[in-house]
Amino acid sequence: MHLDQLLQFIISGITSGSIYALIALGFTLIYNSTQIINFAQGEFVMLGGLFAVSLYSVTHLPLVLAIILAIAIVTIVGVVFERLAIRPLKDSSGITLIIVTIGASILMKNVAMIFWGRDPQTMPPFTGDTPINFFGASITPQSLWVIGVLILVVIMLQLFYKRSVIGKAMKATSIDPTAARLMGINTSNIVMLSFAMSAGFASLAGILITPISMTSYSVGGFLGLKGFAAAVLGGLGNPVGAVVGGILLGVLESVSIGFISSGYKDAIAFLILLLVLFIRPSGIMGSKLRGKV
């Protein structure tokens, strides 16, 4: 394989990896505030893409407005989901919560199928599709959007945790919910906020990827799985780990398509994940201090 080919695979890996990272961030937010894995996360990705497509091409809203509105709608869906399905089960066992999120995921996916049909849908790239030459490899403007948005989200999230009162409260809740409650933090609002943010990030990921790989009612399962894998790879509950895990997963996948074959892509991604888990059970960036005995 030529070097510029390798570079091309790395670039497309970073692009898909940035999407995985955005989704993984959502897993991390919810895990930190509730210790649960939201298996419906992928459906927020799907809903984001489909709402944006519909708002843009059916109601002919300007692209920016369509995107903002789509994110807002999915964020509301996330909040409603938390209110109706997660909050009533606050004191249930982890496995019950997993089943509820799985049930919700099946529900959302199939409602979407009835509403939007089975055909894949797409929307134009945000700023044209003239590729940019980069050391012999080419980057599409949409890839730059994906990577740029991820960087922006990470910076904003850091500032949010470090500077804002709500962000600090959120961090405190993730470290010790009981202590946080004793300090006067309304932890149930924090949980709701984490679901809102998580749905927002996921819908953003879904919108960003739509011009590249289209979207349909069924993309949620696969994208959610990759996001989950990225979160675990990086160390569940660690936002930096989520980003590192996402990019790593994307690049490894993409390079393995180049070296082996595209059919084995998913197998290789999961094989690497298993190896990492066996060697370092808490993920690359995970600390051993986390988790309750």
Added chain:
Amino acid sequence: MRTNRKPVIQSNWFWVLVYGAIMALLPLALTNNYYIKILIIMGINTIIVLGLNLLMGYAGQVSLGHAAFYGIGAYASAILTTKYGLSPWFGIAASVVLGGLIAYAIAVPTLRLKGHYLAMATLGFAEIVHVLFLELRDYTGGTDGIFGIPSISFGSFTLETPIKLYALVLIITLVALIMAINIINSRVGRALRAVHGSEVAASAMGVDTSKYKIQVFVLSAVLACIGGSLYAHMAGYVSPESFTLGVSITLVTMVVFGGMANVWGAVIGASMLTLLQEYLKGYDDYNFVIFGAILVLAMVFMPKGLVGAGSKLIQIATRRSTPIPETAGDSSAAS
């Protein structure tokens, strides 16, 4: 420690007889082959879910990868009988041995992981197996799968009609059920409950936690392989579509829907959800919408599953002040 365990054990055997009798008599009322096939699928799901319930409900270890073992059992039978002309019995035996060995190899490193990491590892394993079913085309036929899998036979007596196969499936289901009841009431069962309660405490009390966890994982995988093998011989056809993450999730859902840490929960969960899925097939697009809604509503309104909700109703009806011991195994989850 539970008091008055003995009457519960006795009533378990009573219920095994009742269940066996009902399932044996059902074909008298349901003569249509389509209904018999549903009964077979119900039996197969019950066999698998009984094993998964031991793993999840008792040992507290979540597996999101049991579709892989189901698939390994089905493909082992399919490949050995169609490509090498071996007898279906050899196929079943081989799938048990193969599934057991693979499960052991997976269990040793995987069961060191906890909670969501374990769920992710089993899920990852199942995805790898699924890709292999698709990509090892020379053996598995790729997306087309494998056709023409022969029926099980005893010498010249072939179980070609559904009713004959159903008899075999029912016998295996009952054996699995009796085995599960025996296990939970034995030393191993108590050790597993201890592992679920607190692994640290269990090992401090001298329980070899990893040994028991590995054993129950292998057992549940072997049961899934047997289920897969039976399925392959019933359908006469296997393809990767039948062994996806969705199937793993359905199996876990059956465990939880019926009620964890309760063998009858496994039986009821597997039977009810098999029926529900079959019934909803007629509703096409709305099929999974209803399935999803039922899952969410069931968990929100009866988080301890059908058996938990049922025993609570009985408790209210008979005004018993003590909880019914059968569902007590799950109480540790709340701590």
